Amino acid sequence: MTPHAPVGRPLRPSGKLLQEDARRHHRSLLLQQLFREGPASRADLARSSGLTRVTVSDLVGEMLADGFVSELGAPAESRVGKPPTLVGLAADSHHVIGLDLSETDRMSGAVVNLAGIVQARHEVHVDGAVGEGAVELVLRLAADLVAMTERPVLGIGVGSPGVVGTDGTVIDAPNLAWTDTPLAARLAEATGLPVFVANDANTAVLGEHTFGESGDGGLMVLRVGTGVGAGLVLGGSLLHGHLGAAGEIGHVVVDPDGELCACSRTGCLETVLSAPHLRRRLAAPGVDGPAALAEVGTRLGEVLAPVVAALNLHEIVLSGPAELLDGPLLDAADRTIRERTMPISSTGLAVRTSKLGEDVVVVGATVLVLAGELGVS
Template sequence: MTPHTPVGRPLRPQGKLLQEDARRHHRSLLLQQLFREGPASRADLARASGLTRVTVSDLVGEMLADGFVSELGAPAESRVGKPPTLVGLAADSHHIIGLDLSETDRMSGAVVNLAGTVVARHEVHVDGAVGEQAVELVQRLAAELVAMTDRPVLGIGVGSPGVVDTLGTVIDAPNLAWTDTPLAARLAEAFELPVFVANDANTAVLGEHTFGESGDGGLMVLRVGTGVGAGFVLGGSLLHGHLGAAGEIGHVVVDPSGETCACGRTGCLETLLSAPTLRRSVAEPGVDGPSVLADVGTRLGEVLAPVVAALNLHEIVLSGPAELLDGPLLDAADRTIRERTMPISSTGLAVRTSKLGEDVVVVGAVVLVLAGELGVS
């Protein structure tokens, strides 16, 4: 997660603050329940959360006032006696702006409701904008999206290329020529809204985990685009890594005598697997496309086998151009992983493409806001 940390807040809560934190935590418990399980009565919420009926009624009252939940009436199959009133997440009470900066030619974004449904979309062409110009382009895109909704905006979430720190500063994104660019702070200042920025593969894995029917058994999303990168959700949490650089699997060397990579080194997985390279490879005259894709899939499987064995993953999701990834490439990767690991490592593993398609980064950016502001994901 990339938290929006209010400046000056003590790292450890003290005295009164602890009580406020507890209240916020309890409220998140209830919202999380409604978010994941759907509408429930106050009694259901008390049972599921372990909070008292009084506390639940109090918190529900507060959330009704804020508009985050609404009363839905009694369930149809209610038994004898006075039927309990159900409360549910008011999905359109607030909207969230999600941005995807990971594509080379355009920046895309969407207005998304609290249930993860895209309400409106917008995009801007990059036209070679880099550095400060690219930051201004992000601001323009965000402003246009904010203008497209009449609901209160809960916050802005951004999936950015490159390495991003936990404060939402882009440490290094070569394509946009960003170095130590405080993107979250810039947007927060411009819009006076909470802003959360994370690497696009990390937002993708959050999107898939929350809205892609994924479990908590260990999920990897491999993004295949201009570059190749991965995001991991392990034990229900996004993996950051020691220096915030988890997921840089596109730059594992698979062929020391291979082609020069964008990173300056030689024979990285990305030199075989990036979308432009795949497109070029299958279009070469006289080439058997499916067999080329299967060869790349085998190399991918060889890189992923140690990761699968180490983590005992539940799901690997490939995200990118389906016409290239789905089919011989995915099949060969899947087969190679199983050939190169013990049955217990791969028995419970599913290798598939994303169900969210190209929305996965935008929707994942929205999850950053849901998690940071409401404590749900």
């Protein structure tokens, strides 16, 4: 990817809308066009956005001054007459801090440029920290990452386990013992930067949708880590659900006689599919690893089949430890979904692991900041 190539797919349709802050919205329209389609002339931007050339020229001048775009010269195939000057997104002009709090034993983060490319990484070990101790680890991780870049930091994006409110408060994250924890406010106070917090599965689906290789149909990303949760993009929009709890599929009961879950129920999908549980099961004496993983995959397929039938999803992406998810578990889940749904529901369905690998949450956290601060996604 060249620095000024198209860097992502849109999260929502673009168009000229009436909003209170018209100038900010118009600027976002132009940035979105450059983000999606790559370099363009001022005239091209005016045609695609519906804005006047005077408005576009003024906004481009402002963005050049702020460093978000740069002039690239004339296109290779110029027509007769004065050639237009192309402008493109300056992907390395600013950096974003992305944090992933979903892992069992560590919290990880990265410095990411505006094209979703990781520039530096850092992590801290959890060592059993919960509650305020876990919050302090997040603050330390963020501060360390900010210190790792010399570029202006646009903001901090966080993928957190649990149910997260629109204001960045973690309403409930049992594995970290967080209840109504104002994580975004704490981070903003400590760093002085804009902060955006979302559920880690929702963050992962944003990363996969924007910077991954997903198609144009409905997308579900199933995030497997300390817990299990799903994020969904339908019709180009992130699905939040009533009270923001869409995707809490990890707390669907699959084994009433199973283990006690952190949510206080018994036999949730999380007690079968979470990474710590899978590793414990595979480490038990005499266990046939591939058969055990296939059994879990079948359980997962049974849970996902009604979702596929109801929503006619185009892709299901498993995100988590590849050594656990890719292979027998994924194959069994895929097979079970197809066995339990009508052919029209599963025709063209892709069940795969994430092409973004372990970076899917931190890259998705970058999308939170890009959308919140620049209006692009």
